[in-house]
Amino acid sequence: MKTLGLLGGMSAESTTVYYQVLNRLVRERLGGLHSADLILRSVDFAPIADLQAKDDWDATGTILADAARRLETAGAQAILICANTMHLNYDQVAAAVSAPVIHIADATARALEALGVRRPLLLATRFTMEKAFYRDRLAAQGIEATIPAKTDRDRLHAIIFEELVVGDIRAASKAETLAIYAKARAEGCDGVIFGCTEIGLLVSPDDFDTPAVDTAIAHCEAAVDFALG
Template sequence: MLGVLGGMGPMATVDFMGKVVRNTPAARDQDHLQMVVCSAANIPDRTAAILGEGPDPLPAMVDALRRLEAAGVTCVAIPCNTAHHWHAALQAMTPVRVLHIVDAVAEMLTESDGGGLGVLATSGTVEAGIYQERLAHRGITCRMPDAAGQAEVMRAIRLVKAGQLAEATEILRAQAMALVSTGCRQVVMACTEIPVALAAEEGALRTVLVDATEALARACVRTCMASAHDSATSLAA
């Protein structure tokens, strides 16, 4: 059973759940994954914490994790990229597997790294090196917007959280195109608010965008279905 440690933010959590459903090969209700969702919107701002401007979100994240454990989940997904700064700490506190969103993204990458991988993310994700450090082990370098561009990305993310999608879409489209213009062949939407704003994007830009939320959803489906298969095989034996 999949546990979703969500609420960061609530709209992104709903987007993630929809992608889990759409990526599950199912012909009837009973073929879908069982999910328990903790939309813990009370978790303090992750970027503020990383930048030393807000309280530590880990205690509230652990509380949400304990609720999921009590519900009997067998794996956990966190549909918030910045929250993965605390992935290792959370994993150390539970025997339940906590999937990592960057590993899921790596499975979706198709282009070579010649021009660097573009990454649109919160300033907390960038500052913590969540993508840079984990992808460096795979020989992939990351390229982020410049300071002015990063400020615009953060403004767009806040607009999405406030439900102002139209303005956010224009900002994020421009920042994605700016990364493409520097030679990036793929651009990761590495904040779960960003795919919400660019959901209707079409044309050439759509072909280069990598949706981290989609990647995590696919990884959850693969993991849960493999676990279900292993359990069925064990019972049959």
């Protein structure tokens, strides 16, 4: 089994999901008392969130590249950035290490393709929905992600940053998220991307009448394929 390096803390709530899912998947595949071989570098999210708000992605890239180098030095044979938005810094992180950096959008695209989804709704932070880095990566693999209207994008962003990243799960916010999906469904979306690793804390694939991919789980599945491959 190869050692996976987790670049987490963005947020700590979803990094906990990564730890649980990776260990569950390894146990399911190997049986017995097996668990994942992991190294975790959990950063302080507050300064990174401040830099995000200032659109200073060079600075966030410097922080994540340094964290990735520390993981590799500690023995990580592949690295996961445990957040969708921070894949905006994927190139800086990948350039900083020789170990492969498993891209969350690639794992998501494969999962969507397996489900026959081509035009999913992307539910995510404002950065992931509005900037090109994520949707372009999906488009290169035949996935045309759609995004909500601006007022809905702003509301989703607030739900994520004001509630989910601090473990505040509200039924009203779930209802709002499902209403956003209903609009996209009426306009022809054929699936859903939980494009923030916290979205799966609020809604479940069972809440939708089209296929839904939780990116955190798809990312973990891709990582375990690598670790056990």
